[in-house]
Amino acid sequence: MTKHRKKWKGSKSSSRKSDPFQRVIAEIRKGRSFLITTHANPDGDALGSAIALGLGLKKLGKKVKIYNADPVPGNLRFLSESKQVTSSLSADECFDAAFIVDCAEPERVGEIFLKHPNRGRLIVVDHHRKSGRAGDINLIQPTAASTGVVVRSLLKKLRIPITRAIAENIYTTLVTDTGNFRYSNTDASVFGIAKELVETGVSPWIVSKNIYDNYPVERILLLSKILPTLQISSDKRYASIVISQQSFQEVGASSDLIDEFINYPRSINTVEVAIQFRETPDGKWKVSFRSKEFVDVATLAARFGGGGHIRASGCTFEGLPLEEVRQKIFVAVEEALK
Numbered sequence: 333m334t335k336h337r338k339k340w341k342g343s344k345s346s347s348r349k350s351d352p353f354q355r356v357i358a359e360i361r362k363g364r365s366f367l368i369t370t371h372a373n374p375d376g377d378a379l380g381s382a383i384a385l386g387l388g389l390k391k392l393g394k395k396v397k398i399y400n401a402d403p404v405p406g407n408l409r410f411l412s413e414s415k416q417v418t419s420s421l422s423a424d425e426c427f428d429a430a431f432i433v434d435c436a437e438p439e440r441v442g443e444i445f446l447k448h449p450n451r452g453r454l455i456v457v458d459h460h461r462k463s464g465r466a467g468d469i470n471l472i473q474p475t476a477a478s479t480g481v482v483v484r485s486l487l488k489k490l491r492i493p494i495t496r497a498i499a500e501n502i503y504t505t506l507v508t509d510t511g512n513f514r515y516s517n518t519d520a521s522v523f524g525i526a527k528e529l530v531e532t533g534v535s536p537w538i539v540s541k542n543i544y545d546n547y548p549v550e551r552i553l554l555l556s557k558i559l560p561t562l563q564i565s566s567d568k569r570y571a572s573i574v575i576s577q578q579s580f581q582e583v584g585a586s587s588d589l590i591d592e593f594i595n596y597p598r599s600i601n602t603v604e605v606a607i608q609f610r611e612t613p614d615g616k617w618k619v620s621f622r623s624k625e626f627v628d629v630a631t632l633a634a635r636f637g638g639g640g641h642i643r644a645s646g647c648t649f650e651g652l653p654l655e656e657v658r659q660k661i662f663v664a665v666e667e668a669l670k
Contacts, residue, residue: 352471353489356455359469360490363428365395367421367451371435372401372442373587376408376508376543378434381457381479383413384501385431388487397425401442405588410542411504412497426450433457434479436466457482460640461630477517480505481525499529504539511595512540516625516643544592553583558593564600570665571597572607574654598622605629605665609654617649617657627668635664 360366368386370378379400386396398417408414421444430451432438436458438446445451456467459476473482480502487494494502506526510518513526530536554575561574575590590610598606605627608620619636621629622644629645638647649657 352469353486355469356457356471356486357490359429359453359455360389360392360394363394363452365397365427367397367399367425367427367430367448368433369399369430369441369445370433371437371440374400374402374405374408375434375591377478377480377505379404379408379411379414379417380501380503380505380508381433381483382431383411383417384480384487384498384505385433385457385483386416387413387495387498387501388483388490388492391492392490397421397427399445401444402588405591406548407543407546407591408504410538410546412500421445421448423447423449427452429453429455431455431457432467433483434459436460436470436472438466457486461642477519477522478502478505478509480509481522484525494529494532496533499532500534500539503529503534503536504543507536507539507543512544517641547589550583550585551589554579554585554589555593557582558590559596562597564597564603565662565666568600568602569669570605570607570662571600571603572609572658572661573597575608575610577611577613594620594622598624604669605632607661607665609657609661611654615650617652617654618646619649619657619661620644620646627665629668632664632668636660 366389368382370382382398386398389396399421400417400419403419404414404417427450432441432454435441436456453468456470456472457479458472459474459479459482461474471482476482484494484502503526506522510522557579558573558575562571564571573593573596580587594606594608597603604624606622610618612618621632623629628642630640630642633639633645633647636647638645640646
């Protein structure tokens with residue numbers, strides 16, 4: 333009997349040490365100053381998760397800095413505390429730990445973050461299935477509908493109350509990563525979490541209005557340049573669009589205005605896979621994939637060094653012309669559709 337008790341206690345202790353939630357909580361408890369960041373060109377899940385985590389840590393009396401290489405997109409500036417997100421990060425600032433949320437690749441955060449000498453231990457909080465193990469601690473929950481859901485779980489384990497401001501940011505992560513509750517990752521648990529968040533005072537109308545009905549005219553002008561690039565396969569099972577730097581320049585639009593563009597080819601009734609080719613200022617091609625029911629686009633993107641979710645993923649090509657990139661992608665998509 334005694335031996336059994338000793339074995340049980342040891343097993344429980346070992347379990348706690350291996351539990352990523354408990355490891356993150358231990359870092360938070362002992363630290364005083366934290367840097368929170370996410371990938372450049374942040375979306376609703378990235379920013380909402382970062383801000384919600386920052387608000388929660390402040391409730392514990394921690395010093396928090398939320399950094400992003402790019403400005404907050406116009407349709408996300410309504411978020412509580414979005415003004416606290418800064419693109420300034422000095423090498424003189426010291427942190428006990430740095431959180432990367434909604435992203436497991438530090439290089440996607442940017443050079444300033446990568447070269448920062450005093451960022452402390454690296455903690456990754458994410459929900460992408462193909463996330464690597466770039467952090468000293470990796471809190472990755474692939475079944476979560478958004479990274480914000482993972483942040484919510486962390487805050488609850490820390491016994492931090494979910495205030496209306498925190499809830500608004502987490503609700504936004506749900507809205508953006510479920511396509512306003514339209515994608516296949518929308519299930520009963522998502523609606524349960526949404527209900528809890530709305531009960532704190534979050535207005536679904538205000539969130540949706542700001543995200544989806546708050547664009548400048550340049551977005552529509554840009555869309556008018558993009559839709560003519562639509563290509564549909566002969567069997568009509570996949571379709572693609574191209575967003576070039578020239579398109580941005582012709583209408584004076586910024587890259588944060590292309591959110592949801594990929595859903596135009598995806599919305600075609602016969603299409604299973606939608607593809608978006610976007611040219612970056614330095615000549616790379618960022619490829620985004622969306623699928624409806626059958627194709628695992630995370631596996632598809634992984635063939636080219638990318639990753640993501642089963643129904644939404646991406647990868648990047650460098651040093652290749654568009655036509656060559658397109659050919660490689662189309663061949664891979666056709667194989668995935670067989």
